[in-house]
Amino acid sequence: MKIIFAYPNNNSPQPKNIVFGAGLTREIGREMRNVNVLEISDRLTQKGIPTDFKGNKVIAWCSAKTIEVFQQLNKNFQTHLALPKGIYVEDFAGLNVDSQTMLGFCNLLPTKLIKGSSEIIPSRTVFFNTFETAKKQLPPEEQWLFDWNYINEIADVNYAAKQSSTNHFLYFFMHELSHVVHEDRLLNKLGGQALAKRIEFVKNAKQIEEYQKKYGQKISKICEYALTDQFEAIGCDIPRRIANTLDNETLIPIKNPFLGTPYERLSLRQRINIPFYSDEKRPLDEILRNFWNGKFK
Numbered sequence: 001m002k003i004i005f006a007y008p009n010n011n012s013p014q015p016k017n018i019v020f021g022a023g024l025t026r027e028i029g030r031e032m033r034n035v036n037v038l039e040i041s042d043r044l045t046q047k048g049i050p051t052d053f054k055g056n057k058v059i060a061w062c063s064a065k066t067i068e069v070f071q072q073l074n075k076n077f078q079t080h081l082a083l084p085k086g087i088y089v090e091d092f093a094g095l096n097v098d099s100q101t102m103l104g105f106c107n108l109l110p111t112k113l114i115k116g117s118s119e120i121i122p123s124r125t126v127f128f129n130t131f132e133t134a135k136k137q138l139p140p141e142e143q144w145l146f147d148w149n150y151i152n153e154i155a156d157v158n159y160a161a162k163q164s165s166t167n168h169f170l171y172f173f174m175h176e177l178s179h180v181v182h183e184d185r186l187l188n189k190l191g192g193q194a195l196a197k198r199i200e201f202v203k204n205a206k207q208i209e210e211y212q213k214k215y216g217q218k219i220s221k222i223c224e225y226a227l228t229d230q231f232e233a234i235g236c237d238i239p240r241r242i243a244n245t246l247d248n249e250t251l252i253p254i255k256n257p258f259l260g261t262p263y264e265r266l267s268l269r270q271r272i273n274i275p276f277y278s279d280e281k282r283p284l285d286e287i288l289r290n291f292w293n294g295k296f297k
């Protein structure tokens with residue numbers, strides 16, 4: 001549901017010191033800087049996605065690109081990836097959220113999110129942080145960590161801190177959209193009430209402990225953040241599968257990222273042929289298949 005912004009505590013990195021590459025080419029950087037945010041908003045409105053990017057070019061460009069990738073997957077590989085109900089950029093100090101330093105989140109249930117407002121925000125709406133208030137609490141040399149213009153480096157830092165499953169710069173966007181896709185699938189499969197109950201179950205502190213005890217070792221192969229809960233395991237796992245199939249220059253998916261994964265649609269016969277595993281023996285992909293299908297116990 002959310003990404004906690006994290007970086008190594010004792011040795012706060014400077015942008016130039018980071019040595020990995022997260023896929024943002026010079027050409028893409030130029031495109032991002034020259035983008036017309038209102039034009040992007042218009043384009044997304046036409047796709048039925050209301051947005052308010054507050055003029056943030058990086059968030060607007062990356063959101064639109066990620067949606068384009070998801071639509072290409074649907075068109076080329078007959079996947080059924082749902083799109084968000086809206087994308088908004090806000091100072092998280094003004095929202096009813098646990099942490100003001102999250103990069104973004106997707107709300108799983110309809111909620112009153114905006115402080116001082118009774119407006120109910122529909123589920124599957126995605127928010128990204130302006131960091132306006134959070135930034136002021138950091139020493140000047142670390143403020144770049146809350147600056148979206150450094151998205152390539154921020155993606156690297158998060159990956160190095162095992163808070164994300166890939167260092168691809170679109171990770172944060174693919175992560176939130178993966179929640180949307182998962183949520184949409186479960187909503188169709190279970191209905192709103194049953195899903196709300198399962199979300200309550202998953203987010204329960206005792207259950208989280210149980211989850212980590214039972215599956216922690218295998219789930220931590222995705223990344224540490226996947227240990228947060230079962231929804232985050234899916235939110236972290238799907239983006240790394242997609243990132244692996246994106247062409248570096250064009251960001252077009254060159255093959256179906258879901259073939260042979262827990263997210264592939266199986267025939268009845270294939271489903272029946274999945275062997276039975278005890279919880280301890282279950283391979284990571286089968287654990288994820290269960291979560292994907294709403295089996296969280």
Ligand SMILES: [Zn+2]
Nearest residue numbers: 001002003235
């Ligand atoms: Zn998440």
